[in-house]
Amino acid sequence: MTLNNKLVVSASPHDRTHKTVRSLMLDVIIALIPALVASVFFFGPRALLIECLSVGFCVIFEYISRIFMKREQTIGDLSAVITGLLLAFNLPVSIPLWMVPIGSAVAIVVAKQFFGGIGQNFVNPALAGRIVLLTSFPVAMSTWTVPRTWTMQQLDGITKASPLADIHNMTSSETGGLPTLVEMIIGQREGCLGETCAIAILIGGLYLIIRKVISPTIPLVYLGTVALFMLVAGKGNLLFVAYELLGGGLMLGAFFMATDYTTSPITFKGKIIFAIGCGLITSIIRIFGNLPEGVSYSIILMNILVPLIENITLPKPFGTPKKEKEAKAK
Amino acid sequence: MGKIHIPGVINAVKKVRGGVKVPHHKNTAELEVVRMPEPKQVVLPMQQHIGAPCTPTVKVGDKVAVGQVIGDSDKPVSAPIHASVSGTVTAIGNVKLPGGAMAQGVTIESDGEMRLYEGIKAPHVETKEDFIKAIRESGLVGLGGAGFPTHIKLNAPSKIDTLIINAAECEPYITVDYRECIENSWDIYSGIRTIMEFLEIPHVVIAVEDNKPEAFKILEQIVDGDSSAGGAIKIMQLESRYPQGAEKMMIQSATGRQLPPGKLPSDIGCMVMNVASTAFISRYLKTGKPLVSRSLTVDGLAIKEPKNVRVPIGTSISDIIEFCGGFKDEPVKIIAGGPMMGTAITDLDHPLSKSNNALLAFSKDDAKVFKETDCIRCGRCASACPLSLVPTRIVRNTKAKDVDALIKDGVMVCMECGSCAYSCPAKKPLVQHMRLAKSLVREAGAKK
Structure with missing residues (x-):
């Protein structure tokens, strides 16, 4: 037969899953849409502007970096879009617009491309961008706008301090000037763009879990650790626990940032250790630290420990003895 | 259930x-297994098993009958080869196997009688x-x-x-x-x-x-x-x-x-x-009739009439495909064996061996050719591995040629089932990396 040389030859397997890096990233973007809608609803068109700027600059910086590094173009994998969205979700609506590209540059150029691009960064790029902005411009990064105070004439809205600062002062079941629990759940509270609406984040998180994009291990253990810690710290006050779970960027961090593939362990045990670590550091910063919020720092700190966590949690290859001693005895 | x-x-x-x-x-x-009529000629490779290859016990010109031993070895791990059609030995030479390896092969021209060897009882x-x-x-x-x-x-x-x-x-x-x-x-x-x-x-x-x-x-x-x-x-x-x-x-x-x-x-x-x-x-x-034929599945979108067919060992792949109606679509990939562990072949003259249980011809619709992208450390390869290996680590250590780390990673346990590569969204050829890693370990072992 005359087919020779026309046939494709490749190593087995010859069937592959239809999932690609791009399709996974697209799923994450879809999962972020509810939070995006909520952010525009609560904080107005300026929120959308910041989100568009952040995404736009992230994609542009990725594009330029790849050209400079003479590497294959990777903007098509959509991961820069996610970084852009997550970075914007971690910014307050009142942030001066010129700060947004600085955050994008740190996230994409420094945290991601300097280390080799997708899959190689050792910290979550969006969080790196946020933390650099937070330490450089602490005032701009912690000026909060009261949700739904924007109008078409006055887009800026009214600013005030974050509820989380008040929560820590909460002594009994008195909630005082805090938003009600329902308001906390639907997102009618001060905070960064994408972090306030717990419902929207949960819908997105659930979508990722159902689509098997992420496993529920990290979010559940992370939230569980914080809940347990706060239960003890709040002397059994369940309302306090609920406010702590819904407050700040915990929900967003637990479902969308601690679960980042590249910067979380791939082993099951590793995921648990990682999530417990995130939960503990978040809680300690919140209760004992001077900062009102500890989610970004906790995730970044645990990101750095990922290689170590993975090294100690590697599964034993099939059929090998469980303990080193047994191996030596043979 | x-x-x-x-x-x-x-x-x-x-x-x-x-x-x-x-x-x-x-x-x-x-589809019930149908018997394929005997082909005009068969080529019987002397290596159709794990172990020592056989040596031909016949010579060119010999008349042979179905079930007659035509190759054997005195090594313990080996299995004799029998004539799968009756006829005349026309050639003894080298034949390429699906994996690319060469082996000695005996060609028998069929006389169309499928006469059973009289020694069979x-x-x-x-x-x-x-x-x-x-x-x-x-x-x-x-x-x-x-x-x-x-x-x-x-x-x-x-x-x-x-x-x-x-x-x-x-x-x-x-x-x-x-x-x-x-x-x-x-x-x-x-x-x-x-x-x-x-x-x-x-x-x-x-x-x-x-x-x-x-x-x-x-x-x-x-x-x-x-x-x-x-x-x-x-x-x-x-x-x-x-x-x-x-x-x-x-x-x-x-x-x-x-x-x-x-x-x-x-x-x-x-x-x-x-x-x-x-x-x-x-x-x-x-x-007392020895292993001279076997059943195999012939399928894939490029095959006109997919079949389960019983074929004399040594029949060429092109003869088998012809029996299944030939191609209805231009084949892009032809696989000896299943899609997960089979070998992609280029030569339709390969003879069917004893251990080949399928022949698949994929057209452009089912021959999946993907572009490889960067690893995103999603860990799907590690969760898919039934032997608890972490393929992405093995890939890294293979690139670094770190044999000690590879041994510790347990790469020699790998059975190349392909679960990791199947589930990889970056479409990494992980099985190929595993094979490379194993050969690195073997080479290092041989040097010592």
């Missing part, structure tokens, strides 16, 4: 970790030694795909307590083992009884995946209907999950034991036999 509480039916003792849910594509399941078997000797003479090798000489497996030095009959057939597309269960269930059963008797094996587990309820029902009826076995034969239904049918996974499902690296199943008291091999044993003991 709920738990079935009938004596003789068991669930997996221990569930297999990882694995992947692959599309089954068992399109040919209801049912072997006289009374003792275990007779039995092993008879199986060696039959030329039987594992028909499931591995091609390990069966007489070596049966002659294990250690005591076997559990015989596992593998009817899982977890590779997509392939349905010949299923057909064997449906069409030759009594041969399988009598093969089991024979092995039990000669090897004094107390327990037998027949393992079937739950996507083959018909096969399960038939085998269950036979097992239930024979009270003389005294409950020694159990039938186990397994979740359809690739690579459930791999030897290590079978042993774990049936007994809960994990096969240590570098050990043989017999070292932990187990023996795994493919259903087709088991059925062949019983037929051979009755007729």
Whole structure:
């Protein structure tokens, strides 16, 4: 037969899953849409502007970096879009617009491309961008706008301090000037763009879990650790626990940032250790630290420990003895 | 499907970790095995099994008949090769095997008579030694795909307590083992009884995946209907999950034991036999006709008439495809074996070997060609690995040529099932990396 040389030859397997890096990233973007809608609803068109700027600059910086590094173009994998969205979700609506590209540059150029691009960064790029902005411009990064105070004439809205600062002062079941629990759940509270609406984040998180994009291990253990810690710290006050779970960027961090593939362990045990670590550091910063919020720092700190966590949690290859001693005895 | 509480039916003792849910594509399941008319010529490679190659015992010009030995070896791990058609030996030369390796091959021009060799008669078997000797003479090798000489497996030095009959057939597309269960269930059963008797094996587990309820029902009826076995034969239904049918996974499902690296199943008291091999044993003991033909599934979108077909060993792939109506679409990829572990071939003149259970021709619609992208460390490869390896680490250590790390990663345990590569969204050729890693370790071992 005359087919020779026309046939494709490749190593087995010859069937592959239809999932690609791009399709996974697209799923994450879809999962972020509810939070995006909520952010525009609560904080107005300026929120959308910041989100568009952040995404736009992230994609542009990725594009330029790849050209400079003479590497294959990777903007098509959509991961820069996610970084852009997550970075914007971690910014307050009142942030001066010129700060947004600085955050994008740190996230994409420094945290991601300097280390080799997708899959190689050792910290979550969006969080790196946020933390650099937070330490450089602490005032701009912690000026909060009261949700739904924007109008078409006055887009800026009214600013005030974050509820989380008040929560820590909460002594009994008195909630005082805090938003009600329902308001906390639907997102009618001060905070960064994408972090306030717990419902929207949960819908997105659930979508990722159902689509098997992420496993529920990290979010559940992370939230569980914080809940347990706060239960003890709040002397059994369940309302306090609920406010702590819904407050700040915990929900967003637990479902969308601690679960980042590249910067979380791939082993099951590793995921648990990682999530417990995130939960503990978040809680300690919140209760004992001077900062009102500890989610970004906790995730970044645990990101750095990922290689170590993975090294100690590697599964034993099939059929090998469980303990080193047994191996030596043979 | 709920738990079935009938004596003789068991669930997996221990569930297999990882694995992947692959599309089954068992399109040919209801197609009865048809016998292909003898081809004009066959080429019989002297290497169709794991072990030492055979040396031709015939010379050009010899007249041979079906079942006549044409190649044999005095090495212990080997299996004789028999003529699969009657006719004249026209050439003895080199032949390329699907993997790319070369072996000596004997070409026989068929006389169209398919005359049976007069020396063929049912072997006289009374003792275990007779039995092993008879199986060696039959030329039987594992028909499931591995091609390990069966007489070596049966002659294990250690005591076997559990015989596992593998009817899982977890590779997509392939349905010949299923057909064997449906069409030759009594041969399988009598093969089991024979092995039990000669090897004094107390327990037998027949393992079937739950996507083959018909096969399960038939085998269950036979097992239930024979009270003389005294409950020694159990039938186990397994979740359809690739690579459930791999030897290590079978042993774990049936007994809960994990096969240590570098050990043989017999070292932990187990023996795994493919259903087709088991059925062949019983037929051979009755007729004495050695392994000269085998069943295989021919499928894929490029094949005009997908079939389960019984073909003389040594028939060329192009002859088999022609028998199945030829191509209806331009083939993009042709695979000897299943889509998960089979070998992509370029040459349609390759002869069919004893261990080849499928022939797939994919058109552009089912030959998936993807672009490789960067690893995103999603960990799907590690969750998919049934042997608890972390392929992404192995890839990194292979690139760094770090042999010590590779040994620690357990790469030598890898059975190349392809679950990791199947599930990789970055489309990394992970199995290729595993093979590379193994050869690095072997090279380093050879230097020492």
